[in-house]
Amino acid sequence: MSKxxxxxxxxxxxxxxxxxxxxxxSSAGTAAGALILGFGLPLGSARMQAMAAExxxxxxxxNAFLEIRxxxxxxxxxxxxxxxxxxxxxxxxxxxxxxxxxxxxxxVESAPPGEAYVVMESGxxxxxxxxxxxxxxxxxxxxxxxxxxxxxxxxxxRLNVPVSELTTEPGHVLHAASGRSLSYGxxxxxxxxxxxxxxxxxxxxxxxxFRWIGKPVRRLDSYEKSTGKAIYAIDMQVEGMLHAAxxxxxxxxxxxxxxxxxxxxxxxxxxHSIHRLPGAxxxxxxxxxxxxxxxxxxxxxxxxxxxxxxxxxxxxxxSSVAFREQLANEPGPGRDAENEGDTAGILAKAAxxxxxxxxxxxxxxAQLEPPSALARFNADGSLxxxxxxxxxxxxxxDIVKRTGxxxxxxxxxxxxxxxxxxxxxxxxxxxxxxQAIELAKAVGRPVKLIxxxxxxxxxxxxxxxxxxxxxxxxxxxxIPVAIEAVSATEGPTEGIAGEQGPELDPTALEGLTGKAYxxxxxxxxxxxxxxxxxxxxxxxxxxxxxDFFYETFLDELAEKGGHDPYELRxxxxxxxxxxxxxxxxxxxxxxxxxxxxxTAEDGSRRARGIAMASPFGTETAVVAEVxxxxxxxxxxxxxQAIDPGSIVNPAIIEAxxxxxxxxxxxxxxxxxxxxxxxxxxxxNFDLYPVLRPSRMARVHVKVIESGAKMGGIGEPPLPAVAxxxxxxxARLTGQRIRSxxxxxxxxxxxx
Amino acid sequence: xxxxINQKTYKxxxxxxxxxxxxxxxxxxxxxxxxxxxxxxxxxxxxxxDGNVTRSCVxxxxxxxxxxxxxxxxxxxxxxxxxVVTAWVERQxxxxxxxxxxxxxxxxxxxxxxxSPSTAQIQAAMVNLCRCGTYNAINAAVHDLANxxxxxxxxxxxxx
Numbered sequence: 001m002s003k004x005x006x007x008x009x010x011x012x013x014x015x016x017x018x019x020x021x022x023x024x025x026s027s028a029g030t031a032a033g034a035l036i037l038g039f040g041l042p043l044g045s046a047r048m049q050a051m052a053a054e055x056x057x058x059x060x061x062x063n064a065f066l067e068i069r070x071x072x073x074x075x076x077x078x079x080x081x082x083x084x085x086x087x088x089x090x091x092x093x094x095x096x097x098x099x100x101x102x103x104x105x106x107x108v109e110s111a112p113p114g115e116a117y118v119v120m121e122s123g124x125x126x127x128x129x130x131x132x133x134x135x136x137x138x139x140x141x142x143x144x145x146x147x148x149x150x151x152x153x154x155x156x157x158r159l160n161v162p163v164s165e166l167t168t169e170p171g172h173v174l175h176a177a178s179g180r181s182l183s184y185g186x187x188x189x190x191x192x193x194x195x196x197x198x199x200x201x202x203x204x205x206x207x208x209x210f211r212w213i214g215k216p217v218r219r220l221d222s223y224e225k226s227t228g229k230a231i232y233a234i235d236m237q238v239e240g241m242l243h244a245a246x247x248x249x250x251x252x253x254x255x256x257x258x259x260x261x262x263x264x265x266x267x268x269x270x271x272h273s274i275h276r277l278p279g280a281x282x283x284x285x286x287x288x289x290x291x292x293x294x295x296x297x298x299x300x301x302x303x304x305x306x307x308x309x310x311x312x313x314x315x316x317x318x319s320s321v322a323f324r325e326q327l328a329n330e331p332g333p334g335r336d337a338e339n340e341g342d343t344a345g346i347l348a349k350a351a352x353x354x355x356x357x358x359x360x361x362x363x364x365x366a367q368l369e370p371p372s373a374l375a376r377f378n379a380d381g382s383l384x385x386x387x388x389x390x391x392x393x394x395x396x397x398d399i400v401k402r403t404g405x406x407x408x409x410x411x412x413x414x415x416x417x418x419x420x421x422x423x424x425x426x427x428x429x430x431x432x433x434x435q436a437i438e439l440a441k442a443v444g445r446p447v448k449l450i451x452x453x454x455x456x457x458x459x460x461x462x463x464x465x466x467x468x469x470x471x472x473x474x475x476x477x478x479i480p481v482a483i484e485a486v487s488a489t490e491g492p493t494e495g496i497a498g499e500q501g502p503e504l505d506p507t508a509l510e511g512l513t514g515k516a517y518x519x520x521x522x523x524x525x526x527x528x529x530x531x532x533x534x535x536x537x538x539x540x541x542x543x544x545x546x547d548f549f550y551e552t553f554l555d556e557l558a559e560k561g562g563h564d565p566y567e568l569r570x571x572x573x574x575x576x577x578x579x580x581x582x583x584x585x586x587x588x589x590x591x592x593x594x595x596x597x598x599t600a601e602d603g604s605r606r607a608r609g610i611a612m613a614s615p616f617g618t619e620t621a622v623v624a625e626v627x628x629x630x631x632x633x634x635x636x637x638x639x640q641a642i643d644p645g646s647i648v649n650p651a652i653i654e655a656x657x658x659x660x661x662x663x664x665x666x667x668x669x670x671x672x673x674x675x676x677x678x679x680x681x682x683x684n685f686d687l688y689p690v691l692r693p694s695r696m697a698r699v700h701v702k703v704i705e706s707g708a709k710m711g712g713i714g715e716p717p718l719p720a721v722a723x724x725x726x727x728x729x730a731r732l733t734g735q736r737i738r739s740x741x742x743x744x745x746x747x748x749x750x751x
Numbered sequence: 752x753x754x755x756i757n758q759k760t761y762k763x764x765x766x767x768x769x770x771x772x773x774x775x776x777x778x779x780x781x782x783x784x785x786x787x788x789x790x791x792x793x794x795x796x797x798x799x800x801d802g803n804v805t806r807s808c809v810x811x812x813x814x815x816x817x818x819x820x821x822x823x824x825x826x827x828x829x830x831x832x833x834x835v836v837t838a839w840v841e842r843q844x845x846x847x848x849x850x851x852x853x854x855x856x857x858x859x860x861x862x863x864x865x866x867s868p869s870t871a872q873i874q875a876a877m878v879n880l881c882r883c884g885t886y887n888a889i890n891a892a893v894h895d896l897a898n899x900x901x902x903x904x905x906x907x908x909x910x911x
Contacts, residue, residue: 083847084845084846084847084848084883085846086846218840218843219843219845221845221848222839222840222843222844222845223836223840224848225845225847225848225851226836226839226840226844226845226848226851226855227783227823227824227826227827227836227852227855228781228782228783228784228822228823228824228826228852229783230848231782232849234782234785234786235776235782237780237782243777269766287773287777287778288773288776288777289769289770289773289777366882367847367849367882368785368787368793368795368847368849368850368880368881368882369785369787369847369849370786370787416847416848417847418785418847418848418849419846419847419849419882419883420847421882450786452789453787453788453789453790454789651843655843655846655885655888658884658885658886658887658888659846659883659884659885660884661884662881662883662884662886663882663884684788684789684790684792685787685788685790685792685793685880686790686792690880690882691884692878692880693874693877693878693879693881693886693889693890694874694878696884696886696887696890698887699887
């Protein structure tokens with residue numbers, strides 16, 4: 001599915017004037033097809049729109065998405081990028097279901113930028129927010145159905161029978177009356193020249209008859225990814241390519257001064273040239289190893305940032321600990337995101353008021369594929385660029401702005417991504433492509449720039465830190481009746497914007513907001529604090545920290561009020577059938593709610609904790625079982641019940657739950673980006689701990705299809721993990737966990 | 752110098768201390784072996800050198816002269832490697848897939864040396880990082896193989 005793009009055919013920039021028929025017949029290779037599509041069918045053009053009966057209906061330009069080849073395989077250009085979450089397989093299932101073509105016959109690739117591919121109901125095109133399947137679902141079903149209608153139409157003409165006498169079976173049109181059958185591959189040349197029918201004329205398949213949607217269809221990319229054949233941006237090679245490496249300023253905002261040893265470095269083996277870039281020096285070489293070694297040898301006299309630097313300048317005295325203290329001391333009431341009832345009044349007169357302050361840590365994305373970009377200027381001045389990204393149109397627009405090229409002159413390619421977790425959005429100083437473009441222009445040859453792992457840890461954007469002050473009132477039965485949370489933080493969206501907007505940034509507080517518990521009086525607020533660190537989105541975004549805070553605090557409230565945390569949640573959710581069912585399901589999945597502490601078969605003392613979260617339109621509940629080993633938390637089992645409403649692929653969901661649990665455990669147990677004296681302590685995996693296999697928990701998953709509106713999958717299974725673990729640890733050790741990671745705590749062996 | 756990689760001989764012009772990884776990727780154009788950290792921390796660059804799993808990002812190319820290097824590109828030519836790939840596909844292990852070349856190499860090295868490793872031996876051998884969190888699927892795939900490679904393998908009830 002990830003065939004290497006043969007960038008040499010056709011000749012770069014040469015206008016390709018192929019009819020749609022020829023495009024469809026160009027089955028010689030996906031490589032050629034990919035380019036022909038990019039060159040030959042300018043997206044959003046009048047011609048493309050004329051092909052669709054409803055030019056404004058998203059995802060109706062069948063020819064932009066689908067190529068059915070003579071061998072009956074289906075090539076789908078996917079609006080979403082594949083970075084492990086399984087969206088290519090899911091899209092093949094959805095389109096295949098309505099097209100009536102087995103998903104296993106699909107070859108899926110990333111679609112180029114262009115409005116034809118804006119298929120989400122929101123009108124956005126990004127791969128993030130766990131949106132692809134749930135928001136692309138209606139459009140992609142319709143797309144498959146439209147293509148099937150065109151094939152039926154073509155078959156009717158070919159067989160000279162009314163379409164009403166025709167049916168399909170996977171990959172074929174049948175005429176039962178005459179016993180004749182035509183393959184989609186045979187029909188495609190005719191079918192794809194037909195006008196796209198009106199979307200209103202299409203009848204979608206009855207969900208009770210689904211063959212592939214809702215089934216554990218096997219991923220399309222397993223074999224390539226198990227044999228090293230999958231191609232990522234970092235693997236791209238083009239003719240005449242040079243390699244580049246960079247050394248960034250130790251603090252963002254600093255500029256390049258004198259290079260003390262430029263001549264010596266220039267003379268190092270393999271060095272082609274040395275370049276001064278904004279906030280970085282670069283070496284271009286015949287081999288990346290030469291470039292890296294040389295650029296690291298450059299002794300740069302870094303200059304302090306100018307007073308009017310547009311960048312978020314990293315101050316020389318910045319440290320994580322001091323920043324957290326600043327947040328903790330942030331005065332003021334904050335701006336309200338939610339304010340219901342009389343929180344202040346209840347808190348003022350309640351007999352029992354509980355207060356606690358929580359915080360989280362900065363974390364890196366630490367995706368295994370280091371960022372890279374390959375830029376090639378062609379003879380006609382056009383630019384081909386290969387890079388990992390989660391937002392093709394935004395990246396294209398940014399490249400237009402930086403280069404002054406017309407959008408039509410830029411071909412942006414998105415290969416498979418070696419993990420993203422929010423890493424590959426457009427972050428002003430955190431993407432290598434502007435440097436690659438500048439270097440390619442300077443040397444007049446294609447340049448592939450790879451950021452070393454060390455440069456990646458220096459320039460990656462971080463998940464924000466928050467310090468949250470909670471206050472809650474319990475009634476005389478120990479039930480919470482008022483809760484207040486004021487978070488001193490900067491959300492990722494307002495962080496990227498560089499300022500707080502007129503509205504609060506929902507990604508700052510999600511997980512504190514939107515809680516379903518029946519607590520009549522609540523106030524959730526943010527005290528905005530712009531920090532010195534470049535922040536960004538990290539898997540499950542605000543929920544990754546805020547559900548830890550809220551759910552762990554709720555566990556404290558249960559304990560203080562003399563209630564079991566499971567029973568208390570059942571009580572607070574008694575009017576919510578969906579969440580009550582979810583909560584009971586996770587308890588049942590774990591063999592019945594059994595908080596402990598208890599002695600396990602191996603003699604270790606253990607306890608369990610429980611937590612819930614409602615991220616990205618999906619509902620989740622988690623039970624965690626922990627013990628203490630050598631003074632640190634050992635998580636044995638995670639049971640997760642997840643209700644995304646309805647589903648496309650249960651096997652991929654189970655894999656995503658496993659992955660989200662791993663990241664959830666990683667942030668809960670070990671992971672932390674620490675700045676000391678304005679520098680990150682870790683520049684590689686030696687000092688930046690991520691969850692290792694030895695600390696992975698067994699994961700047990702129960703998928704519930706409640707029939708509610710379809711929710712997300714990639715991120716939702718993460719947020720409830722940390723609070724379930726923290727609550728279990730508190731129960732086992734008596735020590736309250738109010739921050740992550742837990743490696744900063746020392747636990748004595750519970751008896 | 753002359754290198755033996757995947758049972759072919761290559762002449763390469765590289766300094767003795769160049770990491771094997773970059774010779775494989777940039778000089779020989781075989782990109783299945785991945786760069787992750789450059790410090791032997793993550794294991795994405797794992798290859799076999801005389802059958803032993805080796806982190807090529809810190810292995811000087813000169814040190815493998817006269818030895819047999821196997822990369823992921825030749826994994827299916829190896830009888831055990833082929834079974835590992837099959838198990839990886841069967842268990843649907845990969846997510847982003849970036850670390851999986853290294854994981855498959857590590858599993859192959861383990862199972863070639865020890866066709867029926869214990870759970871503890873599997874844990875000791877399968878230490879490569881995976882940011883997607885495929886650890887349980889990897890563990891399941893290796894346990895499947897541990898039960899089925901080699902005649903003396905006893906059924907392992909523990910599973911995952």
